[in-house]
Amino acid sequence: MFDLLIQDVLWQGQRVDVAITGDIFAAIEPAGTLAHCSAKRRIEGRHFLLRPPFYNTHTHHAMTLLRGAGEDLPLMAWLNERIWPREARLTADAVAAGTRLAIVESLHTGCVAFNDMYFHQPAILAAAQEMGVRACVGLMFMDQVSDHIENEATLALREGLPKTLALSLAPHALYTTTPEQLQEIAHLSDTLGLPIHVHAAETQTECHIAQTRFNAPSPIAYLDRCGVLKPGTILAHCCHLSEEDLATMAARGVVVAHCPQSNQKLGSGVFPWVKAREAGIPVTIGTDGAASNNSLSMIAEVKAAALSAKLGAPSPESVTLSEVDAAATRLAAQALGFTNAGEIAPGRDADCLLVDLRLPAFAAGNNPDADFIYAADSACVDTVICAGRIVMEGKVVPGEAEILAKARAAATILREE
Ligand SMILES: [Zn+2]
Structure with a gap:
C-alpha cells in the first residue's frame, strides 16, 4: 500500500499518477495506471502541475x-x-x-x-x-x-x-x-x-x-x-x-x-x-x-x-x-547535502509541489513551467510535500495564524529602544 497517491497530475507535459511510500517516490506511471492501487491518502491532481520544490x-x-x-x-x-x-x-x-x-x-x-x-x-x-x-x-x-x-x-x-x-x-x-x-x-x-x-x-x-x-x-x-x-x-x-x-x-x-x-x-x-x-x-x-x-x-x-x-x-x-x-x-x-532530493523520479526523495493551474497565469497552457517562473506568483502554490510529508495543503500551513501572532509580538520587542 502506498502512503500517498497523487492521481492524474500534469508533469513534464504528461498526465501521470505519482505514488509516495515513506519519504521516497515509489512510482510514476501514466494517469490511470495506479488508480486501482490502495493508498492511505489520495490527492486528486487534475487541476495541478507537479514540479520539484x-x-x-x-x-x-x-x-x-x-x-x-x-x-x-x-x-x-x-x-x-x-x-x-x-x-x-x-x-x-x-x-x-x-x-x-x-x-x-x-x-x-x-x-x-x-x-x-x-x-x-x-x-x-x-x-x-x-x-x-x-x-x-x-x-x-x-x-x-x-x-x-x-x-x-x-x-x-x-x-x-x-x-x-x-x-x-x-x-x-x-x-x-x-x-x-x-x-x-x-x-x-x-x-x-x-x-x-x-x-x-x-x-x-x-x-x-x-x-x-x-x-x-x-x-x-x-x-x-x-x-x-x-x-x-x-x-x-x-x-x-x-x-x-x-x-x-x-x-x-x-x-x-x-x-x-x-x-x-x-x-x-x-x-x-x-x-x-x-x-x-x-x-x-x-x-x-x-x-x-x-x-x-x-x-x-x-x-x-x-x-x-x-x-x-x-x-x-x-x-x-x-x-x-x-x-x-x-x-x-x-x-545543501540533500543529494537524493531535487528531482522527481522513482527512488528519489519525495519532495514536490502541486501548483494550481486554475489561475490566470496558466490559462493559455503553452508552457506551464515557464508560466510558473515568469508569470505566476506564490499564490499558485497549493500543496507542498517534503520528504513524503504534506507540509502545506490547500495553501494553508498548519498553525499559521499562531506563528504570525508570535512573530508580530517578537518583532515588537526587538523594535523597542
Ligand atoms: Zn547574507
Whole structure:
C-alpha cells in the first residue's frame, strides 16, 4: 500500500499518477495506471502541475523580524545602524518565532529547504524539524560577537539530527572574522566533515577591505589563502569576481549562492552568471535575509536570476529557463547535502509541489513551467510535500495564524529602544 497517491497530475507535459511510500517516490506511471492501487491518502491532481520544490541556499531566516528596519542604506551602514543594534536584543524565542515565520513564507513560495546563517541555532533546527522542512544550519563565527551564538550546543545535536537537517560552518564574512579564525574553520571543516558557508565578494567595500586590511588582491584570493575554499563551500553573493577569482573558484570546487534581489536592492553588484557557468562553477539561488531582500519568494528570486543573467548575456539563449530552474532545485538540493532530493523520479526523495493551474497565469497552457517562473506568483502554490510529508495543503500551513501572532509580538520587542 502506498502512503500517498497523487492521481492524474500534469508533469513534464504528461498526465501521470505519482505514488509516495515513506519519504521516497515509489512510482510514476501514466494517469490511470495506479488508480486501482490502495493508498492511505489520495490527492486528486487534475487541476495541478507537479514540479520539484525550491531549495534556498542563502538565508538568515529569523531576519523576517527585522524586515523593513533599514531601507535605502549601503550594506555597512545598514548593518551598523539598523540591524546589529536590534540583533543585540535577540533571544532564542525570537529566533524561533522569526524562523517559523520565514518557513511559512517559504512554503507558500514552494520552498522546502534553507541554508541558514543566524543566531540561537538550536531554535532554528527545532523550528525546521517541527514544521517538516529541510535545513542546513551554520555554526557561526563573527569576531567580537559571542552573544546569541550557540555553536557547542548546536554541534552536540548533530548525532540525533534527522536526515532532513544538516550543519555547516558559517564564518560571517572576511570583514567580521580574523585570518586565524578562518584558518581554524578550514581545519575544523576537515576534522568535523562539515561544509563551509560564507558571504564572499558581496560589495566593493569588502574588496577594499581585502586589499587594505589583508593585503590580498580580492576577497576570493584572501579566502583561498585562509583555506576556506573547499569542495562544496557555499559562497554567497560573489558580485565582484576577476578572471583569476573564477579560475580559483572552479579549481577549488566551490558553489555560488546567487542572491540577485538582495544584490540589486543593496546596490552590491552583479554576479557574472554566464562567466561562472563557462568556468564550470555550480550556481544555486538564495534569497538572503528578509531584512535585505525583503521577500522570501523563490519564484521571484528565480525570475530575477534569469532576467539579470539574460541582461548581461550576449543573447537570451545564453541563459535558459531550465538552467535557472535547476539552479534553484536540483543543484541547490545537492549543494545543501540533500543529494537524493531535487528531482522527481522513482527512488528519489519525495519532495514536490502541486501548483494550481486554475489561475490566470496558466490559462493559455503553452508552457506551464515557464508560466510558473515568469508569470505566476506564490499564490499558485497549493500543496507542498517534503520528504513524503504534506507540509502545506490547500495553501494553508498548519498553525499559521499562531506563528504570525508570535512573530508580530517578537518583532515588537526587538523594535523597542
Ligand atoms: Zn547574507
